[in-house]
Amino acid sequence: MGKTAVIFPGQGAQYVGMAKDFYDNFEDSKAVIDTADSVLDIDLKKICFEENEDINKTEYTQPAMVAAELAIYEHVKNAGLKADVFAGLSLGEYSALTACGAMKLPDAIRTVRQRGILMQNEVPLGQGAMAAVIATDAEVIAKVCEETPGNVQIANYNCPGQIVISGETEALDKACEALQAAGAKRVIKLNVSGPFHSKMLEPAGEKLYAYLRDVEIADDFLPYVCNADACYVTDASEVKTLLMRQVYSSVRWQQSIEAMIADGVDTFVEVGPGKTLSGFMRKINKEMKCINIATVDDLKKLEELNA
Template sequence: MSKIAFVFPGQGAQYIQMAQSFYEANEQSKEIFDIASDALNIDMKQLCFEENDQLNITEYTQPAILTATIATLKAVEDYNIQPEVVAGLSLGEYSALVANNALTFEEAVKIVRQRGKFMQEAVPVGVGSMAAIIGLTNEKVEEICSQIEGIVELANYNCPGQIVISGEKEAIEKAVESLKANGAKRALILNVSGPFHSSLLKPAGDNLEKVLQNVSLREMTCPYIANTTAEYVEQLDSIKPLLVKQVYSSVKWEQSIKNMIENGIDTFVEIGPGKTLSSFIKKIDRKKTVINIDTMKDLEKLGGLTC
C-alpha cells in the first residue's frame, strides 16, 4: 500500500492557461474559478487563461495560483485518493490547508489576495532582492551569508545544493559575489518584486495576523507540514501563528520532504501548475514515486495508485 503525500506549488509556478483543461472538462473545477471570481471581484478565468499584465503581480499571482491549484485538486479528488499528509511551498501551504479541510477555498483565496498585497507593499521596489544559489551545502551558504554586512537570510531550502537567499539589495549582491568566489556553481539574482521570506517582510506578517484573526479554521482531515518548522501540524491552534511567521521566515522544503520520507511517505503527488516541486523531490530522493498533475491528461498517472 502506498503512503501518499499531496504537495502544492508556490509563487513562480504561474503560466497563461494554467488549469484551463480542468476548467473546460470538470464541473467542480469550473466552480472553483467561479467562486474565486465572485469572492475577489476579478475575472479569474481571464487572469489565468488570457495574456495579461497582472498575472505576475504578486497581489494577483497568489490567488490565481491558488485557484488553478484547487481547480486541479477537484479533478484529482474524483480518484478518491486519501493523502497521509499535505504540504505546500510558501503560498502552496494555503492549498494544502484547503486540501485538508482546515480552510474553505473561498476563505483561502481572500486571504492570499491580501497576503500578496501585504508582501508587495512591505518593502519599496528596489530595496530588497533575492538570489538562487546552486552547488553549495546549506551550511556553507549560511556561513558565508552570516559574514555579509546588511540583511542576507536564507529564504528557501529547496533541495540539496539549491538555496534561495533574500534581503537587502546591496547585501544580496555582495553575498552573490562571495558565494561565487567560494565555489557556487551559479549565484543568480532573481527577478522578483520583493525580498520574500526575509525579516524585511515582518510588516506583511503583522498585517496578515490581523486578517487571520477573523478566520475560522475547521478540523483537518490529515496533518500538514509547516514551511517554517518542517514538522507535522495536527493542532488547529498552531496554524495561524505558523502562517504569520511563514511570510518572513525560511521555507524548509528540503527538510519537510525528508521528514515525510522518514515517516513512511513513498509517493508524492504534486498538484497544480508546473513541475518545480517534483524536480526538488527527485533531487532529495530519486527512489520515491513522484507524480505531477498539471493538465487533464496527467490524471491518467493516478490510475495505479492505491491507499
C-alpha cells in the first residue's frame, strides 16, 4: 500500500473567508484559529474572514494563511486522515512543520508574522520583482539568469512548464527580454511586493535565523520535505538553518514532490485555500492520486480516498 503526503499551499492562495466554514462548524478548527489570534497583536480573524486590504499584505497574509491551513488540517486529521510525510510550498512549509509535530502552533504563528515583516521590509518597494516563465526548460532559464548582469535567479521550480524568477527589477526585466528572445512561450511579471526567494533577501533570512534561536523545535516529529533541498528532514538540528535558507533560496517544489513519489507516496492531500498544488501535481505526475481540501464540502473527498 502506498504512502500519503499532506501538502500545504503558499502565499498567493489566500482569500477572504478562507477556513470560515471550518471555524463556524467544527470546534477543533475554531480552537486553532482562536489560539492563533490570541498570540498576535492583530485581529487575525478579521483578516481571514472579513473584507479587508490587509489580507494581501505579506506581514498579515503569512500568519492568516498558516492559521487557516492548520485549522482545516486539524479537523481533517481528527476525521481520520493519516499522513506519512508533510510538505508545504514556501510559507506552507511552516504549516507542514506544525502539522508534523516539529513546531508548536503559537511559535509557528509568531514566527511567520516575523518572517512576513522581515521579507516585506528587506528590499525597498520597486527595487525587486518576480516573473513566471511558462513552457521553457529549466536549464534555459538558469542559463539566462546566470548570464544576465545583476541579481536574478530561479525562485520557484513549481512544475514542468512553470518556473518563477526573482531579483533586482532591472536585472529581471533584462532576463525576461532574453527569455522571450530564447523562445519562452510567456513571461508574466507578478504582482508581488518583493523579490522573494532571491539572494536579495539573504539578510532577511539571517535576521529570521536570529529570531528562531528562541523557538523550540521538537526532537521527535514525522518527516517533512524541505523547500531548500527537496529532501526529507527528521533531524531537529537542521530545521532552523533550512528555514533561514528557504527565505533566499529556490523553492524546489517539483523536486520535493518527486522525492516523495520516489519514497512510495502515491496519494497527496492538499490542505488549505485553493487548488494550486493540485494543479502542479497534474503536470508533475498525473498518475498520482491528489485531492484538495479547502472547504467543508471538500471533506467528502476524504471518503473517496478511503473507498
